[in-house]
Amino acid sequence: MKLIISFVLILFPIIANAKVGQDLIVRKLMKKKMYYSAGLYLIDELRNKRIAQDDRVLKNLETISHKVGLEIYTPMLRGKDIINAPSFYYAKGLFYFQNKSLNLALEMLAKVPSKHGLAAEASIVSAQIHDQKDDSGKALMLLDECHKLAQEQKGQHKTEKVKRFYQLLSDKCRVHKARIFYNDRRLEEARAIYEAIDKRSYIWPHLLIENAWTNYHMGDYNRTLGLAITYKSPLLVDYFYPEAEALMALSYFRLCLWEDSNIVIENFYKHYKKKAANITQIINQTKKKENGFYELVTLSKSELAAIDPFLQKLIIQIRKKIKFNLDLHYLKNLKKEQERIKRFKKWPLPKIPAQLEELRNNYIAELNFLTQAYMVSFINKINSISFELFNIKLEIISRKKDLLYEKQKLISDRSRGNLDNVNRRADQYFWQFHGEFWADELGDYSFGLQSNCEKTKE
C-alpha cells in the first residue's frame, strides 16, 4: 500500500505537469499568434491520445480553425477518431461528402449546432446532399434554414469582410432554391428568386445566365436576349459566359430571326476561336511544370496581360472565388509563421516545421489543381458550345430547305422592335433612366422583337 501511494505521488506531478505543459505550449503559441503551430501540435497530441478532449482543448481548436481554416484537421479526417468540436464535424462532413459517403456526411453535419458560425454552411451542404438524393422537399427546407442562419450570423459580426461572406452565403442559399425550382420546372418561383437577389451581390453577374434560361423556358425570348446581352456591358467585361452567346443564337432561332442567329454564331467563332486556341496552348505548356497553375494564378495583372489579355480575364474570374481568396490568405499567413519559426535560435517543437511545410504544399497543390480544373473546364465549355452553335446553324439550313421545298418564305416585311412585343408584369414598366447611373438598368433589359415564324407563299 505504501509502495502504491509513493508510486502515485512520484508519477502525479509528471502526469500533471505533462498536461499543464501541453496546455502551456498551446497558450503560448496562441498568444504569439502562431496558430498553425498551435493547431498542428494539438492535432498531433490528440491523434496520439496524449491529451483528452476537454473543454479548453476544444475551445482552443475552435479558435485555431477559425484563424487558419479547416485544413488543420486534414491529418485526422481519414481516421476513425472524432474530435467533438463543431468545426471538426463540419470538416469531416465535407470530407464524407467529397468522398460520396452521403449518409455519413449528413450524420456529421447534423451535429453542428445551429448557433455556430458554420451552421449555415452545414445546412447548404446538407441541402445539396438531399437534392442529390432527389429529396427536394427536405433540400428546400434546409436552404430556408441556411438563409435564416446566414442572416443571423451576418447580424452578429461587425467586421465588413465577415458580413459580406455571410451575405454571399445567404444569397447562395436562395439561388440553390431557385435551381431546385428550375429543375422541377417551377419557373415562376425560380425567376422570382433570381430577380430578388441584390444587383450589388458578388453572385449576381453569374445569375444572369440562369435567369435567361428560366425566361427561355417560359417562352419569353425577348427577355432572354436582354439578359444574355447584359454580359456585353463594360462593367461586366471580366465575366464571360460562352453559353450566353449560344442562348442568344437559340432565342433568335426560336423567333425565326435566322440571319440574326447566324450573325451571333459567326461572331462567336471569330471572338472565341483564337482565344481558346491560345489558352489551350498555355494550359499544355503550364501542365508540364510542377505547380505551374498555382504560379499562374499568383502572377500580377500586368504579368498575366503580357502573356495573354484573355488569360488575365480568366484568372481574374478564378481569383474572385471565395475558396481562392481564403486559401491564398491562409497560405500567406502560413508563410509568415514559417519565417518566424526560422528566426528562432532553438525551436522547441521539432515536428512542426515539417508539418507546416506539408500543409503549405497541400494548399499549393489544391490551388494548382483547382486553377487547372477551371481553365480546362472553360475550354471544354467553349468547345461544347461551339458544337451546339454548329447544330443550330445546321437546323437553320434545314428549315430554309423545308421552306424552299414547300415554296414558302418567312414573313419579314415588318418593323424590328416594338414596345408592344415586350412581356411585362404589373411591376415592370419602361423607365427612361434620365439622369440616373446608367448601370442601374443592367439585368432589366428586354428586346421587343416580334416572332418572324409566320409563313407566306413565295
Added chain:
Amino acid sequence: MLNCLKLTIILTVFLTPLSTKAKENKNVVYKYKKYESIDLGDMQIKGEIVAPGDLTVKERDRRSFSRDLLNRIDFKQESLMDIIELR
C-alpha cells in the same frame, strides 16, 4: 493350245477399245465459238402482263430531321461547384 487361243481372243477383245480410245483422245480438237448472238426479239415469254409497262416512282413525304438543340435541364453542376468553392 486351245486355252492359249481363248486367252488371246479375250485379251484382244478387251484391250482393243482402250487402244482405239487413246487414239481418239489424241485426235480430239476442241474448238470454242468465236461469236454467239441471241436474238431477244425472237424470244417468247409466256405469261400475262399485270403491271403497267412504263416506269413509275412512288411518291413519299420528304423526311425532315429534327436535331436536339442546346437545352439546360438543370444547374446541378453549378450547385456542386458552389459547395466545393465554399472553403
